[in-house]
Amino acid sequence: MSRDIPQKARVVIIGGGVVGCSIAYHLAKLGWSDTVLLERKQLTSGTTWHAAGLIGQLRGSMNMTRLARYTCDLYRQLEAETGQATGYRQCGSISIATNEERFEELKRNTSMAQVFGLQVDVISREDIKRRYPLINDSDILGGIHIPSDGYGNAVDITQALARGARTGGVQIFQDTKVTAIRHDGEKVTGVSTSAGDIDADHVVICGGMWSRDLAASVGVNVPLQACEHYYVLFESVEGLDPGLPVLRDYDACTYYKYDAGKLMVGAFEPNSRPWGTEGISEDFCFDEIAGSFEHMEPVLMDAMERIPALQNAGIQKFFCGPESFTPDVRYHLGEAPELKNCFVAAGMNSIGLQSAGGIGKVMAEWIRDGHPPADLWEVDVRRNMPFQGNRKYLQERVSETLGLLYATHWPFRQYLTARGARKSALYDRLAEKGACHGESFGWERPNWYAPPGVKAEYIYSYGRQNWFEHSAAEHRAVRETVGLFDQSSFAKFRLEGPDAVVTLNRVCANDIDVTDGRIVYTQWLNERGGIEADLTVTRLARDCFLIIGGAETEVRDFSWLQRHIPQNARCVLTNVSSGMGVISLMGPNSRALLAHLTPADMSHHAFAFATSREIELGYALVRASRITYVGELGWELYVPTEFMAGVYDEICSVGEPFGLVHAGYHALNSLRMEKGYRHWGHDITDEDTPLQAGLDFAVKLQKEGGFIGQEALLRQKEQGVERKLVQFQLKDPEPLLYHNEPIWRDGKIAGYISSGAYGHTLGSCIGLGYINRSDKNVNESWISGAFEIEVAGRKFPAKPSLRPLFDPKNEKIRC
Numbered sequence: 001m002s003r004d005i006p007q008k009a010r011v012v013i014i015g016g017g018v019v020g021c022s023i024a025y026h027l028a029k030l031g032w033s034d035t036v037l038l039e040r041k042q043l044t045s046g047t048t049w050h051a052a053g054l055i056g057q058l059r060g061s062m063n064m065t066r067l068a069r070y071t072c073d074l075y076r077q078l079e080a081e082t083g084q085a086t087g088y089r090q091c092g093s094i095s096i097a098t099n100e101e102r103f104e105e106l107k108r109n110t111s112m113a114q115v116f117g118l119q120v121d122v123i124s125r126e127d128i129k130r131r132y133p134l135i136n137d138s139d140i141l142g143g144i145h146i147p148s149d150g151y152g153n154a155v156d157i158t159q160a161l162a163r164g165a166r167t168g169g170v171q172i173f174q175d176t177k178v179t180a181i182r183h184d185g186e187k188v189t190g191v192s193t194s195a196g197d198i199d200a201d202h203v204v205i206c207g208g209m210w211s212r213d214l215a216a217s218v219g220v221n222v223p224l225q226a227c228e229h230y231y232v233l234f235e236s237v238e239g240l241d242p243g244l245p246v247l248r249d250y251d252a253c254t255y256y257k258y259d260a261g262k263l264m265v266g267a268f269e270p271n272s273r274p275w276g277t278e279g280i281s282e283d284f285c286f287d288e289i290a291g292s293f294e295h296m297e298p299v300l301m302d303a304m305e306r307i308p309a310l311q312n313a314g315i316q317k318f319f320c321g322p323e324s325f326t327p328d329v330r331y332h333l334g335e336a337p338e339l340k341n342c343f344v345a346a347g348m349n350s351i352g353l354q355s356a357g358g359i360g361k362v363m364a365e366w367i368r369d370g371h372p373p374a375d376l377w378e379v380d381v382r383r384n385m386p387f388q389g390n391r392k393y394l395q396e397r398v399s400e401t402l403g404l405l406y407a408t409h410w411p412f413r414q415y416l417t418a419r420g421a422r423k424s425a426l427y428d429r430l431a432e433k434g435a436c437h438g439e440s441f442g443w444e445r446p447n448w449y450a451p452p453g454v455k456a457e458y459i460y461s462y463g464r465q466n467w468f469e470h471s472a473a474e475h476r477a478v479r480e481t482v483g484l485f486d487q488s489s490f491a492k493f494r495l496e497g498p499d500a501v502v503t504l505n506r507v508c509a510n511d512i513d514v515t516d517g518r519i520v521y522t523q524w525l526n527e528r529g530g531i532e533a534d535l536t537v538t539r540l541a542r543d544c545f546l547i548i549g550g551a552e553t554e555v556r557d558f559s560w561l562q563r564h565i566p567q568n569a570r571c572v573l574t575n576v577s578s579g580m581g582v583i584s585l586m587g588p589n590s591r592a593l594l595a596h597l598t599p600a601d602m603s604h605h606a607f608a609f610a611t612s613r614e615i616e617l618g619y620a621l622v623r624a625s626r627i628t629y630v631g632e633l634g635w636e637l638y639v640p641t642e643f644m645a646g647v648y649d650e651i652c653s654v655g656e657p658f659g660l661v662h663a664g665y666h667a668l669n670s671l672r673m674e675k676g677y678r679h680w681g682h683d684i685t686d687e688d689t690p691l692q693a694g695l696d697f698a699v700k701l702q703k704e705g706g707f708i709g710q711e712a713l714l715r716q717k718e719q720g721v722e723r724k725l726v727q728f729q730l731k732d733p734e735p736l737l738y739h740n741e742p743i744w745r746d747g748k749i750a751g752y753i754s755s756g757a758y759g760h761t762l763g764s765c766i767g768l769g770y771i772n773r774s775d776k777n778v779n780e781s782w783i784s785g786a787f788e789i790e791v792a793g794r795k796f797p798a799k800p801s802l803r804p805l806f807d808p809k810n811e812k813i814r815c
């Protein structure tokens, strides 16, 4: 019986797949019963109905594993709670390794899982054969077993979530298409539908592969593209047991699942096929795609090698369905930076079922509180650059990303598709110098330089990669002579106007009301004291500020500041990132080199640390800022884009006698790690406060007029922090740290590494990581005890330090 839709709701959810239903369920749990879910056809009729049903928990990062783990716990009890069967079965899972590097990846993930108590066991080839007798184990080195993994029925799970939501008061309307999202230019006001309009305070776009175009209709960027996604159901084979665990053979891009008396073989092939590039039919509802058997054939041939019994089994069902993929294989969650109260949860990259429980929970809390409940930066919709909604870019990139789900997650792995989107004015020149470019949010950036005779390309491994020694040489040059970095990808904003200083000082935790030409290192905090942004602010003039942030946070930082400019404030924020390139000269010889090129006085007396001014260089006027992210004397040169090539040529033409060396982002990283400089997104996030992060020095706690987060920090200062960021150096020079390695103190897990890199000056790996204060050491030093860091199952002693291990007194910088 059809019902009328209400005229008003607190929240409207668009899309009745597993994601939309889970958000509805969790909003109901929070007591937000005034929620309406609208589905254009029927619940699950988009992608959800054909999910294979795998529910795994181990992911590549802490918080993503936490979400998946919560999902598993939820599905386990959903049937008992709602009375709706879910088909959930805890059969466990096995992932196999057929080469050493894959085994190391699995072992590293196993180490990570311990931090939050997920049981993952490294198992032998014999054990794998015993647990999965159908397997051909001839090439298997070992694997991991996760006893609490399982599978479920996607349609039934979604219906159970919908039932739970309805019980909590949520109204669900099927055959009701949202035809428009309504807004007042600043925030959403509701939706128009095929059955009338609904006013709403919040709108959540959970429209699966339809989300990109729906969001784009209101200027919101949700870069995703559907791809064909395949599985094959083989007829029963002898020895098939309902108790078999889910089997993942990453190196052969396949998974195997018991499915009602048959064996399902699913694929994550490397060259997937974008689908629906000309649009999706209005009638799409529980549709399948014809797909291409030829495309799947190589995967199936491998599958028959892995499970020889399949060679004699017929194919019962060859299935292909569309699923949304994103440029970096991560979902898009959270409030859109372009439109207030417009939330997004889309782009599930074929793990939507196993993610939906956790996503529903965090999204409901995000909507309720106006901020994410934990650090979710890696999947935050604000990470996307506007250009990433470009269809040519998306279609090329997603053909690669589907396969990346099962590919080895090599450290520093680079995308092969859709490259060259954003290039610095020096790109060609640096390529000629041997730059091996890596990609970061579309930017091509030199990561390392190949010396003559060496190919500028990566050879991946978990050990020392082919560029290790070349980057080490760059690192040493920065410490000993001078290095040139192209940092044009920095985000650069100007805030100008009579109210600029008051507005910005309220947002910055440090005091930016300084004399003209001073540079202030500062964080932007949320009300809870968490670090939303980490940047420098240069006062160019009384009413004009230049704000410099990381490339990856350009959209987020701009939106954060823009949203904190009061309505009547007389100031204008402009993104000037494209207008200026940045050449950084870092190292003890940087002063002499620059002095050779400019009539300006570069002496310490005339050009102090943390000051900035325009100097003549070649034919250009460039802004020289004396600041560093590598712990050496140095300047960042902000150069109008059209002058970049000329300025660069001038520098190179005189560089040799000063020992000028081109240096890339890998060297930048190893240098900053030695100095203990934090990196936003890894070492500092919206969950961490400056007091926890050891950034007290950058906070003006008693600032007149106050700042966002001040009260929270004052409270925290009084109570003391419960965890603290510590720098570690491994005593053994061999093992390599990347991130997520558990930190042990006196035999107990105390935290994990947030970022790690080899310290070429210090002579072994350096890591940063938060450690918790245990009851035992309340009155002890944070770093008392015996510390070890676990790498792929082995523990290595580490020296902890609260002061930078390199140049703790800043003597190299302030000279």
Ligand SMILES: Cc1cc2nc3c(=O)[nH]c(=O)nc-3n(C[C@H](O)[C@H](O)[C@H](O)COP(=O)(O)OP(=O)(O)OC[C@H]3O[C@@H](n4cnc5c(N)ncnc54)[C@H](O)[C@@H]3O)c2cc1C
Residues within 6 Å of the ligand: 014, 015, 016, 017, 018, 019, 020, 038, 039, 040, 041, 042, 043, 044, 045, 046, 047, 048, 049, 050, 051, 052, 053, 054, 055, 154, 176, 177, 178, 179, 206, 207, 208, 209, 210, 211, 214, 229, 230, 231, 320, 321, 322, 323, 345, 346, 347, 348, 349, 350, 351, 352, 353, 354, 355
């Ligand atoms: C072959 C295959 C196997 C898979 N196997 C697994 C697996 O084993 N494990 C796993 O975790 N995941 C798996 N997935 C992925 C999983 O199915 C998806 O990630 C998940 O279903 C996505 O859910 P969703 O809610 O985001 O999208 P959808 O299920 O597509 O839901 C979006 C809904 O929004 C509706 N909608 C769109 N526009 C509008 C509008 N304007 N108004 C109203 N409604 C609208 C659509 O009709 C649709 O029902 C698999 C996918 C495929 C294709």
